[in-house]
Amino acid sequence: MANHTNFDVIIIGGSYAGLSAAMALGRSLRNVLIIDNGMPCNRQTPHSHNFITHDGEKPEVIAEKAKAQVLKYDTVQFHEGLAVSGNNMEDGFTINTEAGEKFVGKKIIFATGLQDIMPEIKGFAACWGISVVHCPYCHGYELRGKKTGLMANGERALHLGALVNNLTDNLTILTSAKAEFTEEQREKLKRHNIRVIEKKITEVAHEGGNIKEVIFEDGDKMDFDALYAAIPFKKQVDIPLALGCELTEDEYIKVDSFQKTSVYGVFACGDNSGMRSVANAVATGNMAGAMANSELTSEQF
Known part of the structure; x- marks a missing residue:
């Protein structure tokens, strides 16, 4: 449970991409809130592959180890909940949860993954x-x-x-x-x-x-x-659209090479903005965290 409501960065999604972003920010002493509802898209997958040093490991084992390492950084908090809406402010953003909580962040990182749409085929x-x-x-x-x-x-x-x-x-x-x-x-x-x-x-x-x-x-x-x-997918949350983020033709969140969206102060990483893999989620999460910190540094120095 978060013990305050104002943060340097709010990360929505606490799996590989979100945790990777949080580590980069925690190591820079940024006050970070991760909001996650505990429903990763690969929760049925028995083993994760093509991620060096973790090849063949269970996805939840990687996530649990990552979460434990990230939360050793005192300025990072993990909040179990579902982010359902958000608003732009003059100097940041507000994020509201399903439980009625309201949090304020100077920067937002969407690490929300994607939701696969299952065909109506038995089994x-x-x-x-x-x-x-x-x-x-x-x-x-x-x-x-x-x-x-x-x-x-x-x-x-x-x-x-x-x-x-x-x-x-x-x-x-x-x-x-x-x-x-x-x-x-x-x-x-x-x-x-x-x-x-x-x-x-x-x-x-x-x-x-x-x-x-x-x-x-x-x-x-x-x-x-x-x-x-090859099945279709949809976004986990519509908050990026509400904040004004552009999408690609394939319905991914549009980002540049630094994981910046079309809205200043908003970043996206992991499955929602590109290739779907654990390795890519970790890499893009790290970049998003570093770039959010870079913006904060430029504004404050």
């Missing part, structure tokens, strides 16, 4: 992050050589298919609708022995989140060991 959500995954960099090595399906269509399927094809020679694209490929793209898929199934998927049969087979609307079934899925 899909239970497998998400376990055997139904989104990223070959995060999961591909462990799924190498396995019988693999890919739920996507059109250009997105070609992009993912090329990456996954390097990891297995047993790949099938499941469009769940009429395939949207040009003749040239179909030739490329055929050349790499990638099948295309256009039938609608109604169920992902599994045991404890481990996929067994895909069941189609017509009753046909196909067994798979793993499934990649």
